[in-house]
Amino acid sequence: MINLKPPEARASTVPPVTAEKALSLISKGWREVRNSADADLQLMRDRANSFKNLASSFDRELENFLNSASKSKFSVPAIRSSPPAEIDFVKRLQPKLSEIRRVYSSPEFSRKVLQKWSPRPRIRIDLSAIKNAIVSEVEDRDDVVDYDARESFWRGRKVGFTNFRWEWKGEGEGEEGQFRDWEPIRVLKTRLREFERKNSSSEIFENFKNSEFVEKVKSSLKAICKEPTESKQVPPFDVPELLAYLVRQSGPFLDHLGISRDISDRIVESLCSKRKSQLLLRSIPAGEASILEGDINDELDLRIASVLQSTGHHYEGGFWNYSSNHDLSERKRHVAIVTTASLPWMTGTAVNPLFRAAYLSRSAKQNVTLLVPWLCQSDQELVYPNNVTFNSPEEQELYIRKWLEERVGFRADFKISFYPGKFSKARRSIIPAGDTSQFISSKDADIAILEEPEHLNWYHHGKRWTDKFNHVVGIVHTNYLEYIKREKNGAIQAFFVKHINNWVTRAYCHKVLRLSAATQDLPKSVVCNVHGVNPKFLKIGEKVAEERERGQQAFTKGAYFLGKMVWAKGYKELIDLLAKHKSDLHGFKLDVFGNGEDAHEVQSTAKKLDLNLNFMKGRDHADDSLHGYKVFINPSVSDVLCTATAEALAMGKFVVCADHPSNEFFRSFPNCLTYKTPEDFVVKVKEAMANEPQPLTPEQRYNLSWEAATQRFIEYSELDRMLNDEKGDSQSAQASGKIFRKSLSTPNLTNMVDGGLAFAHYCLTGNEFLRLCTGAIPGTRDYDKQHCKDLQLLPPQVVNPIYLW
Template sequence: MDRKQHIAIFTTASLPWMTGTAVNPLFRAAYLSMDGDRKITLVVPWLSLRDQELVYPSNTTFILPSQQEKYIRQWLEERTGSKFNFTLQFYPGKFAVDKRSILPVGDISEIIHEDESDIAILEEPEHLTWYHHGKRWKNKFTLVIGIIHTNYLEYVKREKNGAVEAFLLEYINRWVVHIYCHKVIRLSAATQDYPKSIICNVHGVNPKFLEIGKKKIEQQKNGGQVFGKGAYYIGKMIWSKGYRELLKLLTDYQKDLAELEVDLFGNGEDADEVQKASQDLELSVKVHPGRDHTDPIFHDYKVFLNPSTTDVVCTTTAEALAMGKFVVCANHPSNEFFKQFPNCILYDNSDGFVKAIFKALSEEPEQLTDAQRHELSWEAATERFLKAAELDQPLARKPQKTRSKKFLSLSLQLGRKFDDASAYIHHMTLGFEGSRRVFGAVPGSLHPDEQQCKELGLASPSSRRGSKK
């Protein structure tokens, strides 16, 4: 019997951290496993207790990986109403406070056995490979697909010496992604460009949001009041997530928008500053702690405001559209996918922002068609992914031999040698603690420590060193 094709999905975050790279790869694993044609493994970071306390909200921590797996699966089942047949595994990770990111420790490609190394999906491939030291991903797996989630360059540009750092980061990202990935999918044109990459939104929305939207349609048909509240925004409460842009627009047009009431929801490092800035406005702008976007408190809002231009494809924008709301957002590459929906109102400038709000407040959102709802779903996102990754075609295709293309063959050989040399340089550079620290790696991330090995059932560092003698 032919064994099932195996897909391993590696990502940079995990629930209960409510970030895009924790949620979207989880749904991808679930929906890829639905038809049972492939074997799916989702590989997520495991943090020590100290790091968990820094990252996970509401004092949620886990002593064992099995406890976190139970939490993740329960969260998924509550939102989909289904159980999914995929494997969940953990790799050792450490939280980099300066980057507000989880970084892999050791060679995480080892999590997947050689017999099952068919396809690897690297969610945020640049992030997963900046400090990779181990077997080359392209050599380990038959096909490596990178999905670009984050506009790292835009975030870096906003920091001190941002222009210089962004210039260097752009080339480092391009280098490591080229070394380790066969294919690259960019969620939107808002990301950094990569050679031979394709642009395709391969994300969907939690089905709960589509259910909320259907209930709103029934309310409308029965003549009930569908949306009794005005405008809101929900997002991680840091300035770079659109709060600065939104508060500036509201400040500049306070008189024009005198009747507007806006509620902001989120948690983050800049929450106190956002609260203070909102209090200086003459408008009614209230700041609230973050909540799950499915919370009933959001169901009656009519208008979702999202001026952010740092997102790649904003998940909360898709969720608001699925719930049947108006969305007012910037005419920006990150919002290109949303242009197809009639309730998405784009603006090009400050005057356009004001006009868009008046339009949204004075009109009623259109009901989404079945086709439009499907386009927002994870079923459609999975279809788009399989097509973009060409996984609907045979995986292994041997090149045909031909005598008339010796030059092309020579070019390919030279290209491979150059790639191999680049990978070797990266491998050697990142193989020493000192050089890793120079490039910003977390201290002690070359190999997992004794505690992580014990928690994950990995060979201890001492036994690893002994086996290499």
């Protein structure tokens, strides 16, 4: 820094009084340090003298002890004649103690101790340079710094740290020996000389600015303070976009108001039509001018996702729905199939989920668990045919695996677990007892398949399926509305059941598959047949085709009907058709196989109408006695997808069935003859009885197989995306040509509505009075003591304790 003050001003910059005060303060501090060191040395000398006095006192005491011992008049003669060993030891020790006392009390020893503990080096500081630096100013030859004229010696010189003498007296040198620099001071002075040799301060700061340390600090600060480029390049939402997104998210609410989804879509399209060409261009980085075309909903999703990503917002869930963070560190996924029935009850929800578990387990991508109901002994006697009962779940599991292996021809590697269930005589179905979801451990809670989701969740009081599992798929098996309409006050009951089914499937499923359009139109649902036929029936069909190729007669019998003997399974329609056209079907004979609660009433009605029906006990459709029949009659319109119809087609038979949505899948097969009117029914029956069925092609056999059904299920349930995606819930827009990743963590009004419905359902099903009013079995909110004993479960009071104050 250049000093531009006049000489008079510079001379008066540092007054002499101030310099003398500073020097006096430094001298005073040095005197205090020296006095403190002298006091410490004096204390050490005093302690050495006390030690010497203690040794002399000990010597005197020892001499007095020996003299008193030798002159004692109480000593016995033996002791006088031979002095004790202790006294001899002391006498031998006395010269050594005297020698120790003499050595340690000598002045030479004290001098050596003091030399050892006293600071041998002395630091001598010459403070004259400090005084001269304070009272004078030095002119730097480079920076033009002038000094006071008082000290001509310093005029024009550069003040350096070498002028301050920090000297160290070397060890082994005499009193007036030569002094040398202390090593740390010497190193410091060397570095300071190098620092002083720098030509200018600009060179010093230039090297510092270009140093690696400064570069790292600058890069760290840039990383901390970096603003996302997206936030500057992605514009905020405008009013039409917000309104379009609100209308689309309000879909469930608008549905309940009677506004169709098409109207909502047209509103969204009209709001975004003016900006459709610019919607994605606002979301892509600058410099990319490619126009991305796609559905307006996808474009709106990408627009929302891009803005959220630019702001760094992340939605973790809340209000009614909570995000589930499941451990997916292992690449192998887990599929849990939960159903409402189990073998030996030969019903669709017992057989089809069992085959689904077997064929899904053949893939190495996932582990599979089949969760079936366990019935106590009293309920088993009511449900299972032929008085078959089981004493333990392990015994029933062996029965299930044996039955399955005989039909599929391979050993299926999947786990079978049981949950508590009770049989309802009024509903003729098994109702879960307690929280069914708790029987799938949290570590295995990945993908859930709910066979009959409405049935499983009518009285479900427990954890929400969609909260515990990453993906929940419901498969609708039964047209409950059709059954309920046949009961007393059926129309009113069907109205309430319809809305309850909508409620629970919306709240507990991500995706719903309907086997046919015969079921009610449930939320989040698509129609797809995801059932196949037992491989055993396909083998029977192949055998029949081979016999026909050899010219043998494969079918020796006429027509038959097989099904559980209850009115809702098509017996009412069958009796009505045959009674109305008895004369047109003169000579037509039909064999009927089935057992059920309405067997006596059905048989008495047929006998009263004098119908040509031959009733027999129910048997397995694959039984050898049924192979010779050529025509299968199925007039039922209550089925969702009749498994017996698919089995009859697989065996190469004719099938006469109603033109109904439940039979839509079978219309593509040439052996399926559908009728629309009772008169058409007579025509189709006569046609089937007069002709021979066509052999199935390989493609048709594959479409009926469980391999094809499993492939359709994986596709329509979006299970392929879940299994192929390591994280499970991610959706990438890159696969469809989009740039941005869709954000599933965006707050979604639909999810909030579903969460609210689930919460309300949980509150209502927790009230025992409301459960009983809606037809629940008493005591099914929790499992009972017998279930605890059979399944080795902890009592519900222990699992879910109730605390009273």
